[in-house]
Amino acid sequence: MNSDKPTILVTNDDGITSPGIAALIHAVKPLGNIVVVAPDSPQSGMGHAITVAKPLRLDPIKLYEGVQCFQSSGTPADCVKLAVAKVLHKKPDLVVSGINHGSNSSISVIYSGTMSAAVEASIENIPAVGFSLVNYSHEADMTAASKIARHIAKLILENGLPQGTVLNVNIPDVPYEEIKGIKICRQANAKYEEEFDERTDPNGRKYYWMVGNFLNLDKGDDTDVWALKNNFVSMVPVQYDMTAHHAISILNNWKLNA
């Protein structure tokens, strides 16, 4: 390793063999010494899960030319913890997660394994960013997303990030030339309305597939959903202090104590 160069940890939630992480490794390779620690299988929708009741595997594998790679049985958040404690033995200068196959805008940030890895890094005081391409196909063209990822990773290495802040970057599924720019946004107020597709197994027992329909409740033009719809890259600063500070004064008027 070249010790003058920054150390960049790459991880994701689609698993270490996904096209998205390959694109991200390629994108950030010119910027530093790259180490990959990623899940050995897909972990979509894992939220900020960690593995406490089972032991974890962590094994070196040869996968990407000239890059140190490890696969783990753990979640994306586990991968960041393992990378710092058992692979790097120090904090990296930057953690990049993705490129996720599919959007993580709006409320999806809370369900996203991609973002959980970035948030975990931020809790550890490491600058971090999650990248997602608004296309679920593993055959999607990652050219534009890769260029954007390199540009933003470079900006973070140059500028750092505000304390306790991590970036959620979503890239619209259009050619690079059609992207109008990068827009700093807030998380749109939206939710998934679930339907459950009810089926019967060969033994006569019911089971259900979750089918989520995205429902945007937010007409603002400063949201990530608006930006993506208008061919901007959305960049939402995300924090892990989940306190609803504005609600404290309201609750203090309750008859809490006799």
Added chain:
Amino acid sequence: MNSDKPTILVTNDDGITSPGIAALIHAVKPLGNIVVVAPDSPQSGMGHAITVAKPLRLDPIKLYEGVQCFQSSGTPADCVKLAVAKVLHKKPDLVVSGINHGSNSSISVIYSGTMSAAVEASIENIPAVGFSLVNYSHEADMTAASKIARHIAKLILENGLPQGTVLNVNIPDVPYEEIKGIKICRQANAKYEEEFDERTDPNGRKYYWMVGNFLNLDKGDDTDVWALKNNFVSMVPVQYDMTAHHAISILNNWKLNA
């Protein structure tokens, strides 16, 4: 069911047979019609995971006298979605989650399955609260925690909750008489410093157990950690808008676009 009474959904992350959920069912039973939809096995540390790549099971079971109960193969967040769509066919008036065996104060809110169920309800615009007792033992005395849970559930039914806000309630592990009161708090700035206990399996392959050491970085006396240490019940209003609004103006000074 008595249609004048509110419908209260009870769930948790320790699984439907845990002593904590039994205590919570008992605590809220006088307040409404109780329906239980909870995981069929422990789901601690699941964060806001949802099940997207596998089908889900949902089966009625007879477990608690006079209470409709369903167990699911899903995560706590899945249980809330399934309860609304496939059991109640409407939104309940309140979702209570817990009583968790172990603290969910401070940064634990982000890893907590207990809180993910409550947060999911809040996304669905249902008033919700997660309860946790600061004692990991399944033999812990739940008497004080049950009294507190009933009191707070009643207050929420009477007062509602501020829009987009859910409550994270932690109860110190002391007798009821020694509890000094309920304190509205902010989430303490803290983190876990992980160590990984490295072992070798009978086949000679390494594996790791995660051991988290809690590290409080916050000297404030308005935090949940402070409250619990001083024998108060901590009540933190939590929101699912994770936007770091204060960081938007900083990032707008970056050279994002050429």
